[in-house]
Amino acid sequence: MNLYIDYGGTHFRYQINNEAIQTLKSENTHLVEFLDKMIPQYGIKKIGISFAGQVCDGKIISAPNIALEHMEIKRYIQTQYQVQLEIQNDLKCATLFERANSPQYKNAVVVYIGTGVGCGVMINHQLITGLNNFAGEVGHIPFKETPFVCGCGRNDCVELILGGKALKNWGNYYGIEEALCNLQTLKTTFSNHRIYENFQKGLEHLFFTLLNVYDPEIFIFGGGIMQNNPQLVENLEECYGKSAFYAVRKPPKIVLSSSTNGSLEGAKILLQYKGNIYE
Ligand SMILES: [Zn+2]
Known part of the structure; x- marks a missing residue:
């Protein structure tokens, strides 16, 4: 199962495979707690995250609207679980x-x-x-x-x-x-x-x-x-x-844009690049 997330300043939206997109409030959602719950529950193997803040090499550098700074999210989750996680800035x-x-x-x-x-x-x-x-x-x-x-x-x-x-x-x-x-x-x-x-x-x-x-x-x-x-x-x-x-x-x-889900769709594309988006 794949999990795609669009973590915006207001809404936290996610989708499992091609199922319907679910929407939560960003202020009420903690990314790590959310992943800790979802990964075992749905047998998630791949995770693509679009994030409204600065991200570099799988680490959240700053997130003006979201309190998660200095989080090595990719390393942390990939160490805890047998999954691939890619995270990138939402506009990228x-x-x-x-x-x-x-x-x-x-x-x-x-x-x-x-x-x-x-x-x-x-x-x-x-x-x-x-x-x-x-x-x-x-x-x-x-x-x-x-x-x-x-x-x-x-x-x-x-x-x-x-x-x-x-x-x-x-x-x-x-x-x-x-x-x-x-x-x-x-x-x-x-x-x-x-x-x-x-x-x-x-x-x-x-x-x-x-x-x-x-x-x-x-x-x-x-x-x-x-x-x-x-x-x-x-x-x-x-x-x-x-x-x-x-x-x-x-x-x-x-x-x-022809889509209202551009960032979420881009999070799916991230998984094709295995983190190297320079290609
Ligand atoms: Zn400023």
Whole structure:
């Protein structure tokens, strides 16, 4: 039996083989306790994990939204049980999925915006990892000062403007009910607080930064917030049309992911690589 996990900032989703995907709350789920229960119960032999945080060589380096830092999860579980475990950052998993899903593109930037914001990059079909598997951790690119402190200690990260957690923080700051902290309501009813406007500007900043650095042929956006707000993609196309890039390069395709399970699907692909995703 195979077990696939997408451990996000809000939801912990898992799937055994091709059975239905189950959803738990991340804050109520401890990864090791969960595995200790599932492995013997279902006779699990292979585990693929997509993780919303920094991961390097099977070790969880940092997880701003999840308390599991410095955990050598791969070594720990493989020592306890006769299983193969592969774990990778969620956006790198998503990029593996998008690569398999759209093999016609060689150079892609994948950005998912859900609880937070993450990015994966593929150049010439190769996933970019960097020295510490940190490449693509764009959430902490400085954007503008906010009244909040990011998990990284700064107060100006783009993730403090972009993402579901940021929207809740801003809503709380202005006394807006949590249930109303979605982009559509923030755009129409609470436009005076400029939360939507700042979100859009933050997204443009991220888009042009990534365009400059990687020169991709396609941007693929996913995650609940992007997929529920396709007007954000239209806005980026419009911004691109007005930018200096328009005259000097072919416009990148800007699309929404065709899947709402990109990270989980990517966790399945991880098992094909036996941990070596450079291939
Ligand atoms: Zn930060």
